[in-house]
Amino acid sequence: MRKGTLFVISGPSGAGKGTLVSMLTKSLDSIGLSVSATTRSPRPGEVDGVAYFFLSNEQFDEELAQDGFLEWASVHGNRYGTLIREAERTLAEGKDLILEIDVQGQAQIKQRYPDAVSIFIEPPSLSALEQRIRARGADSEESLQKRLEAARMELVAKERYTVLITNDDLETAAQQLIEVVMSYRD
16 A cells, blocks of 8 residues: 655645645545644634644643654644644555645654645735735734735745645636646656
């Protein structure tokens, strides 16, 4: 049985990563989406091991001490990370694994898994990205400006990725993503 391939997908908030990953996982079999560990509390309806692996700060520290994460970061006062054992289990089963993570996480993973296929999803322009974020209607002006500033910094990192997909048309970008994954399976 073939071992699965690790795919890392990153891009700015609003670029369409989540939508494209959802389209990908619905289109292909033998592909898994990584479930991250977090120290934040579960939200209503979130199930441990499905939405996230919910860990206490002490459990997270223990995983860190045992080098148990592929990557991890502290975000808004909580910590998030990808457990090595969960990734290895999925890959050993012959399933490809998708990690939808930020550019800092991608850099960490490239050190541990140099063969990981990294895919950067970019918007057609910063103005298009701003329109998408505004259309969500979920961000204050201050939050929107922070997201746009983060996007500018993330776009600089796109050169570190194996594949670049510009999401200017959702169906086209989804087809490109599927084709990339399929090309690494063959």
